[in-house]
Amino acid sequence: MELKKLYDYLNAQAFGGELVPPLLFAAHVITDAKGKNRLAGWADDGRLAVRVDLLPYPLLVADLLIHEMVHQAVGSKFDHGPVFTQRAGVVARRMGLPTPGVDGSCWPMEGRPVGFYGPGVVYEREEAS
Numbered sequence: 660m661e662l663k664k665l666y667d668y669l670n671a672q673a674f675g676g677e678l679v680p681p682l683l684f685a686a687h688v689i690t691d692a693k694g695k696n697r698l699a700g701w702a703d704d705g706r707l708a709v710r711v712d713l714l715p716y717p718l719l720v721a722d723l724l725i726h727e728m729v730h731q732a733v734g735s736k737f738d739h740g741p742v743f744t745q746r747a748g749v750v751a752r753r754m755g756l757p758t759p760g761v762d763g764s765c766w767p768m769e770g771r772p773v774g775f776y777g778p779g780v781v782y783e784r785e786e787a788s
């Protein structure tokens with residue numbers, strides 16, 4: 660899957676083309692500001708990464724990408740709180756995605772039924788650190 664094509668599609672469909680295309684790449688290891696390993700990540704300097712070993716799972720990549728694109732749209736300072744979940748809700752309604760809960764940290768992945776991402780692919784919420 661070509662990340663750039665998917666990004667451009669989601670930007671047009673879910674964000675009305677408002678997002679400035681980031682430096683988009685796949686990486687073997689993605690860590691957040693606290694050094695914790697992540698499946699994908701957005702940095703406000705304009706980088707968006709998805710873990711390279713997930714590329715064979717396009718539905719998961721699309722969900723991770725749209726999650727990070729909401730971070731991009733609102734800015735990472737809002738983390739997964741009300742500003743994030745409000746914007747995620749707008750995207751969810753527009754795109755037919757699961758509705759975000761109070762904590763948007765696993766949106767939209769945790770709203771997907773078991774098996775959605777393919778046989779043997781299980782998405783589980785990580786314990787809060």
Ligand SMILES: [Zn+2]
Nearest residue numbers: 726730739764
């Ligand atoms: Zn997030």
